[in-house]
Amino acid sequence: MSNKPGRRRAGQNRTLWLLDALERDPRADAAIDVLTRRVRSLPLGRARDALHGRWLGHPVHPLMVQVPIGSWMSAAVLDLRPGRSREAGLLVGVGLAAAGPAALAGAVDWAELRRQQTRVGLVHAVANTAAVGLYGASLLCRLTGRAGAGRAYGFLGLTAVGLGGMLGGHLAYRQASGANHAEEVPHVVGEGWHRIGAVDEFPAGRPVRRAVDDVPVLVVRETGGTFHALAERCSHLAGPLSEGTVDDGCVRCPWHGSVFRLSDGWNVRGPATAPQPAFDTRVVGGHVEIRLRREDGVEGPDERETGGARAEEEEGHGRSS
Numbered sequence: 001m002s003n004k005p006g007r008r009r010a011g012q013n014r015t016l017w018l019l020d021a022l023e024r025d026p027r028a029d030a031a032i033d034v035l036t037r038r039v040r041s042l043p044l045g046r047a048r049d050a051l052h053g054r055w056l057g058h059p060v061h062p063l064m065v066q067v068p069i070g071s072w073m074s075a076a077v078l079d080l081r082p083g084r085s086r087e088a089g090l091l092v093g094v095g096l097a098a099a100g101p102a103a104l105a106g107a108v109d110w111a112e113l114r115r116q117q118t119r120v121g122l123v124h125a126v127a128n129t130a131a132v133g134l135y136g137a138s139l140l141c142r143l144t145g146r147a148g149a150g151r152a153y154g155f156l157g158l159t160a161v162g163l164g165g166m167l168g169g170h171l172a173y174r175q176a177s178g179a180n181h182a183e184e185v186p187h188v189v190g191e192g193w194h195r196i197g198a199v200d201e202f203p204a205g206r207p208v209r210r211a212v213d214d215v216p217v218l219v220v221r222e223t224g225g226t227f228h229a230l231a232e233r234c235s236h237l238a239g240p241l242s243e244g245t246v247d248d249g250c251v252r253c254p255w256h257g258s259v260f261r262l263s264d265g266w267n268v269r270g271p272a273t274a275p276q277p278a279f280d281t282r283v284v285g286g287h288v289e290i291r292l293r294r295e296d297g298v299e300g301p302d303e304r305e306t307g308g309a310r311a312e313e314e315e316g317h318g319r320s321s
Helices: 014-024 029-040 047-052 067-077 084-112 114-142 147-174 302-312
Strands: 192-198 208-212 213-220 225-233 245-247 251-252 260-263 266-267 276-283 287-292 314-318
Touching: 014 114, 014 147, 014 260, 029 084, 029 114, 047 084, 084 114, 084 147, 114 147, 192 213, 213 260, 213 287, 225 287, 251 302
Parallel strands: none
Antiparallel strands: 192 287, 208 213, 213 225, 225 276, 245 251, 251 260, 260 266, 276 287, 276 314
16 A cells, blocks of 8 residues: 555645545554554553543543643743743643643544544644653743743744644544434434334344344344334444344444443443434234434424324334333
């Protein structure tokens, strides 16, 4: 495979062309493999999910980086005014203290990304590490009376932070790292009940993939006959849950190990920070039907007009409250 970047597309600016080339460049893959194994092996326990942001419902790293970025930007503003080097130095120190926890949160997220994302993320981390080094030098200069050098290092650090921020934005918005990859399901699946197959097409305890309105759906039949259905693409990075393992009422994503409760889609374990959209299920005339569970509790016209008649035909269901 050639490591040379391809030609720029018509209308593509040089920055985007370089970022696309970075995504395709495999030269750092060996280092990435070593680093991801080390990050995954850190004995973080339950703190790992906290660092992913499962408690918050989305990644916590973008929230944590606001403190160092804000502190360093404010320090730069003060450095433009004579006689404010002491206050600027205090802000530089605050930013350095906050950078460590933010970097740890970013690292645990980075270790669970796709290859193209980890390539960009590695350079993002290098830029931010350079920024920390430059701000460390800035603080040292300020403490030893070399205010001019401290300001110079500070502005260089801010430049590195800007580069790291651009790469972080590319990760978040162009490559969708940290986005909820199941968010569109409630906006795509039509209202009402959808027939997805005969009962005997779903072996007990085995995940089965079906589709409703072109949306992949995971269906699991319990030994007792109860059915569960969730959006099949993992909210973390769209991993195929139908290829995962089912155990103790949960399904585990085969890609990065996120665990979701089958009864309601709740993300029991990260790195996923968002739950899976869940479906109500029922059996009518020997066939399984599912309906997207609406959190607002409002029934569509199909449910109001035919729900009662269909309920009389039900042979069983697996609806969860």
